[in-house]
Amino acid sequence: MQLYYSPMACSLATRISLYEAGADAEFVRIDGRTKQVRDDGRDYRTVNPLGLVPAIATDEGLVLTENAAILQHVADRFPSANLAPPSGFERSRLQQWLCFIGTELHKVVFAPLLDAKANEGARAYALEKAPERLSLLEVHLGGREFLLDHFTVADAYLFTVLGWAVVTPIDLSKYPAVSAYLGRLRERPSVRRAASEERDLYLAEQAQRKSA
Amino acid sequence: MQLYYSPMACSLATRISLYEAGADAEFVRIDGRTKQVRDDGRDYRTVNPLGLVPAIATDEGLVLTENAAILQHVADRFPSANLAPPSGFERSRLQQWLCFIGTELHKVVFAPLLDAKANEGARAYALEKAPERLSLLEVHLGGREFLLDHFTVADAYLFTVLGWAVVTPIDLSKYPAVSAYLGRLRERPSVRRAASEERDLYLAEQAQRKSA
Numbered sequence: 113m114q115l116y117y118s119p120m121a122c123s124l125a126t127r128i129s130l131y132e133a134g135a136d137a138e139f140v141r142i143d144g145r146t147k148q149v150r151d152d153g154r155d156y157r158t159v160n161p162l163g164l165v166p167a168i169a170t171d172e173g174l175v176l177t178e179n180a181a182i183l184q185h186v187a188d189r190f191p192s193a194n195l196a197p198p199s200g201f202e203r204s205r206l207q208q209w210l211c212f213i214g215t216e217l218h219k220v221v222f223a224p225l226l227d228a229k230a231n232e233g234a235r236a237y238a239l240e241k242a243p244e245r246l247s248l249l250e251v252h253l254g255g256r257e258f259l260l261d262h263f264t265v266a267d268a269y270l271f272t273v274l275g276w277a278v279v280t281p282i283d284l285s286k287y288p289a290v291s292a293y294l295g296r297l298r299e300r301p302s303v304r305r306a307a308s309e310e311r312d313l314y315l316a317e318q319a320q321r322k323s324a
Numbered sequence: 325m326q327l328y329y330s331p332m333a334c335s336l337a338t339r340i341s342l343y344e345a346g347a348d349a350e351f352v353r354i355d356g357r358t359k360q361v362r363d364d365g366r367d368y369r370t371v372n373p374l375g376l377v378p379a380i381a382t383d384e385g386l387v388l389t390e391n392a393a394i395l396q397h398v399a400d401r402f403p404s405a406n407l408a409p410p411s412g413f414e415r416s417r418l419q420q421w422l423c424f425i426g427t428e429l430h431k432v433v434f435a436p437l438l439d440a441k442a443n444e445g446a447r448a449y450a451l452e453k454a455p456e457r458l459s460l461l462e463v464h465l466g467g468r469e470f471l472l473d474h475f476t477v478a479d480a481y482l483f484t485v486l487g488w489a490v491v492t493p494i495d496l497s498k499y500p501a502v503s504a505y506l507g508r509l510r511e512r513p514s515v516r517r518a519a520s521e522e523r524d525l526y527l528a529e530q531a532q533r534k535s536a
Contacts, residue, residue: 114336132451161456161459161460161463162456162457162460170413174413176413176416176417176420177424178419178420178421178424179423179429180392180419180422180423181416181417181419181422181423182387182416184416184419185413185416192353201386201388201397202384204388204393204394204396204397205388205393205418207390207392207393207396208388208389208390208393210392210393211390211391211392211393211421211422211423211426212389212390214423214426214427215426215427215430215431216374216431218427219427219428219431219432220435223432224446224449229483230449231445231448231449232445233443233444233445233446233447233448233449234436234445234446234448234449234450235445236443236445236446237442237443237445237446238446244374245374247373248373248374251373253420268357314329
């Protein structure tokens with residue numbers, strides 16, 4: 113499997129899931145600005161026309177885009193890692209969380225706040241939407257270790273998205289159950305390894321841009 | 325099964341899917357402004373804290389929110405209707421489209437355009453995002469009858485979301501393959517019935533508000 117990623121983008125959730133599963137994968141880095149494959153200058157828009165990461169290419173050569181689909185595909189590809197309930201209502205519940213994180217948090221709240229081209233109105237609108245959504249999480253995570261009853265790909269995705277709060281005006285310390293949840297996840301070996309590797313790549317990229 | 329809905333909201337996709345499956349269901353109407361159950365004044369936020377439709381309550385009394393989860397649940401509950409590939413890569417592909425529609429179209433483009441409280445900047449930002457996303461659809465739907473190789477819940481969702489274009493500045497006639505696709509779906513009995521029922525309810529509600 114190949115994972116197309118950019119450091120600290122939402123593709124981090126897939127890297128965490130792959131590490132959690134102990135899976136072999138090739139990590140193909142995309143430049144988020146030029147939308148080129150960093151190693152060979154290929155145009156990533158031939159893989160995903162929107163230029164968004166993640167995408168995966170399976171060993172059979174099939175390309176899949178969109179977080180919720182990719183994360184469930186990885187979970188199903190490596191069932192022994194138990195990264196998703198295999199079926200039934202618990203699978204529906206996982207899909208509910210993946211959808212909530214993807215729509216209400218990632219796209220409604222964080223995407224405009226992280227987009228340097230977003231106008232002030234769009235950023236203000238995104239910020240208005242944050243408290244209701246974070247409060248829902250705060251209630252759900254009070255007394256729970258994970259979104260479901262064990263670690264799943266939805267936790268990998270939520271960790272990734274909420275990690276972006278530090279570069280936005282969103283203050284997660286107002287949400288103690290959410291903060292404690294993130295603190296616990298941060299200590300998880302798969303999360304610690306994936307986040308530290310991508311943070312290093314991200315910081316090196318930022319430093320390079322500043323010196324350019 | 326109970327479906328919590330508001331006329332012409334994204335819950336229409338679930339109604340279409342239920343009709344497609346010939347399924348019995350109870351339709352519980354939510355006032356989109358007050359977030360109350362229209363029949364008995366119950367606060368819908370006790371069902372979904374965000375106040376968003378759809379939600380379903382299963383016959384076992386379990387509540388599920390979020391479109392992508394609900395639509396897949398309905399498809400799996402009525403497998404003979406073939407509303408979703410049961411498993412494998414085709415199921416991943418369905419999830420890719422559900423995620424794309426939910427994130428890139430519904431939440432990025434249409435939600436701010438339909439929200440009377442959205443500021444001008446947020447609306448302009450949403451409009452900027454439309455052409456790239458609709459062009460991706462235009463390419464995909466050229467020469468295809470459906471998103472996958474047969475009608476699925478993703479088509480029900482896409483029909484619903486693109487139907488909102490008429491009350492936004494988005495002109496779908498610039499996308500002939502998308503327009504032809506919508507025209508074909510409009511003739512489908514499940515779609516025709518669900519859309520006409522909800523349109524009547526929606527127009528009656530608008531008329532009532534104007535006269536109030």
